Amino acid sequence: MIQKGVAKGFPIMLGYLPIAITYGVLGEQAGMSVTEITLMSVMVFAGASQFMGVNMIALGTGAMEIIIATFVLNFRHFVMSLSFMNRVRGIGLKWKVPLSFGLTDETFAVASLHPEKAKEENGGYFYAALMLTAYSSWVIGSFLGGVLGDIVPSSLSQSMGIALYAMFIGLLIPSVKKEWRVGLIAVFAMLINYSASFIMSQGWAIVLGTVLGGFIGIPLLKEDEKE
Amino acid sequence: MILLIIIGMALVTIVPRFVPAYIVDKVHFPNWVNRWLNAIPYAALGALIFPGILTVIPDKPHIGFFGALTAVVLSFLGLNIIIAVIGATLTVYVLTM
Numbered sequence: 001m002i003q004k005g006v007a008k009g010f011p012i013m014l015g016y017l018p019i020a021i022t023y024g025v026l027g028e029q030a031g032m033s034v035t036e037i038t039l040m041s042v043m044v045f046a047g048a049s050q051f052m053g054v055n056m057i058a059l060g061t062g063a064m065e066i067i068i069a070t071f072v073l074n075f076r077h078f079v080m081s082l083s084f085m086n087r088v089r090g091i092g093l094k095w096k097v098p099l100s101f102g103l104t105d106e107t108f109a110v111a112s113l114h115p116e117k118a119k120e121e122n123g124g125y126f127y128a129a130l131m132l133t134a135y136s137s138w139v140i141g142s143f144l145g146g147v148l149g150d151i152v153p154s155s156l157s158q159s160m161g162i163a164l165y166a167m168f169i170g171l172l173i174p175s176v177k178k179e180w181r182v183g184l185i186a187v188f189a190m191l192i193n194y195s196a197s198f199i200m201s202q203g204w205a206i207v208l209g210t211v212l213g214g215f216i217g218i219p220l221l222k223e224d225e226k227e
Numbered sequence: 228m229i230l231l232i233i234i235g236m237a238l239v240t241i242v243p244r245f246v247p248a249y250i251v252d253k254v255h256f257p258n259w260v261n262r263w264l265n266a267i268p269y270a271a272l273g274a275l276i277f278p279g280i281l282t283v284i285p286d287k288p289h290i291g292f293f294g295a296l297t298a299v300v301l302s303f304l305g306l307n308i309i310i311a312v313i314g315a316t317l318t319v320y321v322l323t324m
Contacts, residue, residue, distance in 0.1 A: 011308045036229050043237035053236055057229065067235035071243075076271070078243035083267035085251040096248035103244050105275055112268035158284065159320035162291065165280040166298040166315035170308035172272045173299060185266050186273030193274040209274030210267060217266020218259050 001122045005129025008114065012106045012130075013137040015167050016047075018160035020138050023050055024145015025157075030058035034146040041142035045135060046104060047164075049073045073203035079210050080108040088118035088127070095124035102131030106164060109171050181220040189213025284323060294319045 020041065027037035032054070040050055049070045056066045081103050085096055103111075111130055117123040176183035193209030200208070256264070280295050281288035298315040302308065 011312060014309060014312060032229060036233065039230075040233045040236070043233055044240050046240050049236065049240065053232065057232065063228065063232045063235060066232050067239055070236040071239035074240045075243055076274075077240070078247065079267060080271055081244050081247040082250065083264040083271075085247045086256065086261065086264045089251055093248065093252050096252070097245055100245035100248045101241060105271070109268060109272055109275075155323055156320065159316050159323060162280070162283045162294040162298075162315045162319045163312050165276055165283065165291070165295065166312045167308060168272050168276045169295060169298040169315075170302045170311035172269065172276070173302035174305075175269065177303070182269045185269040186276075189270035189273035190277035194278045197278065206271075206274045210271045213270030213273055214263045214266040217270065218262045221262045221266055 001117070001120075001125040002129040004117075005126040006133050008110055008126075009107075009130040009133030011167055011170070012110060012134040015106065015163040016134060016137045017141045018157060018163060019047060020141025021145035021148070022157045022160070023047065023054065024142045024147070025149060026051065026058075026145075027054045027142070028146050028149050030054045032057065032146070034143065037146035038139060038143045041139045044070075045102070045138060046070075046074050046077070047138070069201075069203075072201055075203060076105075076207045076210055077103055077108075079207060079214075080105070080112075083214075084108055084112055087112060087115040088123075090118045091124045091127075095127070099124070099127050099131065102128075102135055104134065106167065107131045107134050109168060113171060113175065181217075184220060185213055185217045188216045283319060287323075290319055290322045293322060 023041070024034075024037050027040070028034070032040075040053065044050055044053075052069060052073060053066055056069065081100055084103060085100070088096065088099075107130060111127050114126070117126040120126075172183075172186055176186070189209040189212070192212050193205050196205035196208045276295070281291040283291035283294060294315040297318040298311045301311040301314045
């Protein structure tokens with residue numbers, strides 16, 4: 001189980017490393033110490049909000065503003081956690097609480113596509129190994145970025161920015177091939193997120209896209225059950 | 228000061244992550260809520276991909292688009308997700324040269 005979890009966590013590791021290094025480099029440029037850079041990754045473990053946090057620290061924004069903006073940006077994890085925890089009901093609270101700390105966009109997406117592991121014996125180890133693989137690469141990458149400073153050529157680190165998006169696509173497409181309705185749910189969520197991004201912050205737009213996009217799944221997945 | 232920011236960021240990130248663990252332990256959802264929650268991963272993937280992917284190179288949305296296209300084609304062919312990630316990264320790298 002542990003091995004399977006690490007294997008499924010490997011693509012996340014590949015996506016996280018360059019991004020974590022970039023985060024570390026930016027943190028260093030924002031005047032943060034290596035300890036602070038690493039500590040933020042250890043304690044927050046949410047990429048987009050850390051980039052935003054570093055950016056706001058560099059601009060000299062107040063603590064309260066940074067914390068509220070982080071809440072808004074990361075609130076999507078509430079919806080994701082609700083979905084994930086509902087799928088893995090069987091594994092018990094002693095697993096669910098520690099696993100919830102490791103939930104990011106990426107670990108959620110990968111773990112959710114393997115709900116069957118929750119029904120197998122020692123299934124908790126699968127999710128824990130997956131999340132720890134992602135977590136350790138995020139923390140180590142941040143530390144390296146902070147220590148190394150600006151040595152990664154910018155053209156390469158810039159290109160790496162697509163890695164996580166490509167991973168999301170790589171997770172979505174096989175599911176769409178199996179069941180086209182899944183693609184409809186995703187496209188619906190994309191359109192809502194895109195429309196909402198004109199009138200609200202990025203964080204709320206993603207929450208709205210996810211919540212409303214999920215709603216179209218209620219009638220769509222119903223037909224699936226009847227078949 | 229930065230330490231305070233880090234602790235605050237950690238708290239507001241962690242609480243929404245672990246509250247659902249307790250909720251699902253206490254409540255049983257009706258069927259439609261379960262279907263909604265089962266659709267969430269796909270909706271989340273959609274919302275995370277678009278329009279964010281167009282901002283990979285901030286002022287050149289077409290580069291993100293072609294990177295995405297490479298990932299779509301490679302995954303559609305049934306290739307491993309790692310190949311899709313590397314393919315998309317190379318596409319962006321070549322286009323930004």
